[in-house]
Amino acid sequence: KLQDAFEKQCKPSQKYTEPEQAMLLSASLAVAEAGINPASVRTGFVLSSTKGNIELLGIPDHGLGTERIHLWHTAGLLAAHFNNPNLPLTVTNACISGAAAQIAALKMLENGLYDHVVVTGVDMASDFIVAGFQSFKSLDPERCRPFDARRKGLNIGEAAATIVFGKADGKGISLTRGNVRNDANHISGPSRTGEGLFRALSRTLEDLPRDEIAFICAHGTATSFNDQMEAIAFTRAGLQHTPVFSLKAHFGHTMGAAGVLESIISMKALEDGIILPSLGYEEPGIEGGLNISTATVHTNKRYIIKTLSGFGGCNAALLYQTHS
Incomplete structure (x- = not known):
């Protein structure tokens, strides 16, 4: 379903991994709804992710190039998809990455660097992530129960989400x-x-x-x-x-x-x-x-x-x- 929606919305001209598809689909929908020009020099892009294409480490012959594992490259794909001329910012700071990315966007706008900043967060479930949390014995096999007396641990999810920030206008x-x-x-x-x-x-x-x-x-x-x-x-x-x-x-x-x-x-x-x-x-x-x-x-x-x-x-x- 993700790939079908991605191909319909983004009409890709090259091969993308699942996290990249989710990232580009989310950003494309948000940019279209916001009605901004993503190719403008006055538009910036920020990527928030903790693992990106981490799964490629376990696929020796994936054929996508050695740089594809790096988050800076993933952010570059995001900006390039929209023909944006600016160097995108990559934010990866464990589970607070999405908040740190928004704070960075706010600073960019306050300092007059851009008129709009597109912040996209993405991470997909992977064997690497599951194994990591299993090592802490912090996964609940059932639906998690935050703040409850019977809580046993977390559930791993996957998502891509995008916020388009603009200069404050006293509305919304x-x-x-x-x-x-x-x-x-x-x-x-x-x-x-x-x-x-x-x-x-x-x-x-x-x-x-x-x-x-x-x-x-x-x-x-x-x-x-x-x-x-x-x-x-x-x-x-x-x-x-x-x-x-x-x-x-x-x-x-x-x-x-x-x-x-x-x-x-x-x-x-x-x-x-x-x-x-x-x-x-x-x-x-x-x-x-x-x-x-x-x-x-x-x-x-x-x-x-x-x-x-x-x-x-x-x-x-x-x-x-x-x-x-």
Whole structure:
């Protein structure tokens, strides 16, 4: 189905891998909907991915060239597809890649480098990724349960998602601020005090009254340590009463695409004035308590938060605002 949709939309003139097809299809649909000129020198491209074409490492005679494994080459294919003259930016920073890519796009626009920036996140499930998480014994064979007492681990997902950013015009929804902080706690384990995420949240929210925030779309992987770390960080940041949900039980952890995909869904929820329920949550499974959303409810608040955390102690927080 992916290949059929890709060929219909993109009309390729060369062979592309599955991650490349998903990337180009997502970007093409978003660019068409946004109505921008992707070939303009005033349009930039940013790719967010953690693994890209990692599967090619296990195919000695794939015939695509040795450079095809590199993420910078994948980003180059993205820009080249649209005949864009600019050097694309590649962002790969574990599970916060999608957030870091959006922050980079925001900086590009604020500094006047471009009028539009296309941010595409993509990662596909692979034997390499599955084996990695299996080594941590962090996979749940059933649907994951973020923040729940019975959570056993995450589900691996795959996705491609694209956001087209433009200069702020006081309309619609905008990315107001975003910050990345690294507490360097451990190569794979999150901080017991939520230090990095707390600092990212504090810098992003600044003096914004916490009761003006509609909801937090958390990273919420359904792993024991991540969910507890987020709960600690949210409480330290004064967000213990703010509704929280995770989207991971819907489509799994999509890695480099997660920050982009989940931000899109969160912005749509803000646009529709609703707070989504946290699928898979039934019984509190974190110390300290959070306001985990269990039903779809309406809201008229104007701000939302998206958080992500990843290996190596990296953490990110994004603040979006509706102007309507």
